[in-house]
Amino acid sequence: MGIHKATALLDDLIEKAGGCAIVDGGFATQLEKHGASINDPLWSALCLIKDPDLVKRVHLEYLEAGADILVTSSYQATIPGFIPRGFSIEEAESLLEKSVKLAVEAREKFWNAVKRNSRHSYNRALVAASIGSYGAYLADGSEYSGNYGPHVSLDKLKDFHRRRLQVLVDAGPDLLAFETIPNKLEAQACVELLEEENIQIPSWICFSSVDGENAPSGESFKDCLDVINKSDKVSAVGINCAPPHFIQTLIQKFKELTGKAIIVYPNSGEIWDGISKGWLPSKCFDDEKFELFAPIWRDAGAKLIGGCCRTTPSTIQAVSKALKESSGLDTF
Numbered sequence: 001m002g003i004h005k006a007t008a009l010l011d012d013l014i015e016k017a018g019g020c021a022i023v024d025g026g027f028a029t030q031l032e033k034h035g036a037s038i039n040d041p042l043w044s045a046l047c048l049i050k051d052p053d054l055v056k057r058v059h060l061e062y063l064e065a066g067a068d069i070l071v072t073s074s075y076q077a078t079i080p081g082f083i084p085r086g087f088s089i090e091e092a093e094s095l096l097e098k099s100v101k102l103a104v105e106a107r108e109k110f111w112n113a114v115k116r117n118s119r120h121s122y123n124r125a126l127v128a129a130s131i132g133s134y135g136a137y138l139a140d141g142s143e144y145s146g147n148y149g150p151h152v153s154l155d156k157l158k159d160f161h162r163r164r165l166q167v168l169v170d171a172g173p174d175l176l177a178f179e180t181i182p183n184k185l186e187a188q189a190c191v192e193l194l195e196e197e198n199i200q201i202p203s204w205i206c207f208s209s210v211d212g213e214n215a216p217s218g219e220s221f222k223d224c225l226d227v228i229n230k231s232d233k234v235s236a237v238g239i240n241c242a243p244p245h246f247i248q249t250l251i252q253k254f255k256e257l258t259g260k261a262i263i264v265y266p267n268s269g270e271i272w273d274g275i276s277k278g279w280l281p282s283k284c285f286d287d288e289k290f291e292l293f294a295p296i297w298r299d300a301g302a303k304l305i306g307g308c309c310r311t312t313p314s315t316i317q318a319v320s321k322a323l324k325e326s327s328g329l330d331t332f
């Protein structure tokens with residue numbers, strides 16, 4: 001499938017969803033709600049090893065809540081992360097494949113069940129393979145600082161991402177989701193890899209932000225997006241895992257900086273403490289606030305909206321209700 005046809009898959013979904021498709025919410029957060037203990041360098045990827053049934057269950061919960069796109073459990077799943085835990089390269093690669101398979105199985109199961117009901121208002125969801133940033137793998141919170149040190153070059157970042165990208169693509173997702181990219185160098189690495197590997201499925205690249213204005217590294221979003229705008233392999237750009245009160249302004253900024261679709265899936269507003277590996281309370285959005293703001297973000301120009309850490313299926317249900325009601329589509 002050519003890239004233009006592939007991009008049509010995402011465009012079709014956005015159109016079917018009434019102009020704005022719904023991304024799922026915090027994946028690791030929902031694992032934890034079910035009692036998973038993930039205070040570990042592998043974070044949510046630990047459940048790929050220990051509890052794949054729970055991974056699938058969480059995907060199903062987000063589908064029921066109205067997600068049009070599932071993001072896989074591979075955010076912090078990497079070959080160099082699995083090897084020190086005693087896995088061979090082949091086993092590590094099959095864990096990556098499993099992350100896609102579990103989401104695809106959940107999507108098929110859910111879709112086969114709902115499509116029998118002619119009055120349902122769901123779309124057949126797409127599966128986006130999560131590719132967490134290098135900082136996610138480092139497990140030191142550097143996806144929120146972009147501070148990778150002087151020894152991390154463009155080539156090093158490409159080497160880090162290349163094999164995982166190949167394995168995930170071969171496992172058959174519909175999309176690729178680069179998440180919490182904190183600096184321009186890593187954005188460039190992602191874009192160059194998509195070209196070098198001649199990836200034929202659409203991608204989104206999302207940045208985190210800690211000041212509401214720039215990438216976490218302090219580099220301007222203009223500089224970061226200039227790199228991405230040159231590639232037709234990237235269908236959407238935006239923000240994930242940043243506080244929700246930054247989002248409206250950032251959508252307006254991104255509108256001026258790119259012609260690509262804009263995607264936003266903020267966290268709740270709590271702040272990640274990379275040392276204790278926990279969330280610190282801060283100015284927060286609850287589900288009602290997400291319900292209120294989702295149509296505002298859509299009207300500001302976002303084409304894909306969801307939630308990230310500390311949001312749950314109830315958040316996505318609230319977003320879905322608000323977007324469907326205000327676009328005239330039926331709610332469940």
Ligand SMILES: C[S+](C)CC[C@H](N)C(=O)O
Pocket residue numbers: 040041043076135136137138139140141143180241272274277309
């Ligand atoms: C999106 S953050 C909350 C994920 C966890 C982080 N990479 C860590 O392992 O510390």
Ligand SMILES: N[C@@H](CCS)C(=O)O
Pocket residue numbers: 025026027028029044071072075130179180241308309
């Ligand atoms: N897709 C990941 C992103 C973490 S920032 C998750 O929801 O857990």
Ligand SMILES: [Zn+2]
Pocket residue numbers: 240241267308309
């Ligand atoms: Zn997050």
